[in-house]
Amino acid sequence: MYKYETHLHTCPVSRCATADIRETLEYYKSLGYDGVFVTNHFLDGNINIDADLPYEEKINFYFSDFEKGLEIGKEIGLKVFCGAEMTYKGTDFLVYGLDKEWYLEHPQIMDMKRSEELKYLMENGALVIQAHPYCQAVYIDHIRLFPDCVHGVEVINASKKEEENKMAKTYAEYYNLIEFAGSDNHSGSKRKNLAGVCSDKPIFSEREFVKAVKNGEMKVFYDCN
Helix, strand or coil, X not given: CEEEECCECCECCECCCCCEHHHHHHHHHHCCCCEEEECCECXXXXXXXXXXXXXXXXXXXXXXXXXXXXXXXXXXXXXXXXXXXXXEXXXXXXXXXXXXXXXXXXXXXXXXXXXXXXHHHHHCCCEEEECCCCCCCCCCCCCCXXXXXXXXXXXXXXXXXXXXXXXHHHHHHHHCCEEEEECCECCHHHCCEEEEEEECCCCCCHHHHHHHHHCCCCEEEEEEC
């Protein structure tokens, strides 16, 4: 069985992360994972860079942890894939299948209405998952659901409460959305409860992953180390 972490933050790109990319990747390698997706907070979220800098400079910074991760992954034998976590007033979305070049060529996404942006990402081949849709926190004014703008829902988030995950599963079942899982790991090896997706065969690219998830070939899992 091949296991993948799908929801992961690292410093310095994500302001709220406390572990760097090397520590984090070595941790997942030690646990027998086949690969991880680096999904740091995007330009619209808790990214650790001046918002007034040029778009290209911000994109280059955004992908810096992932690019370091690629080299570390080759060194230690762990696949490293890119993703993104976009946000709208605390409502978060995981995006897979688009690379750095795509983001550099599409700065207009930053000016789109969120529902229009999500549909545009999907039209351009991205897999879009609403992360922890029932999360309650001081920075979230109210719960927002986007069932017509996503492929799936994070029904297991290892960092959230059990009741929030249960509500997310009910939401996914009602709208017949893909059931997804991730750890939302911000602390590397300090995060002991983990979640993700697994498959009977390995994944070698983001596009393969997107296809496998859409085809129902990936199953969710939850680990408590």
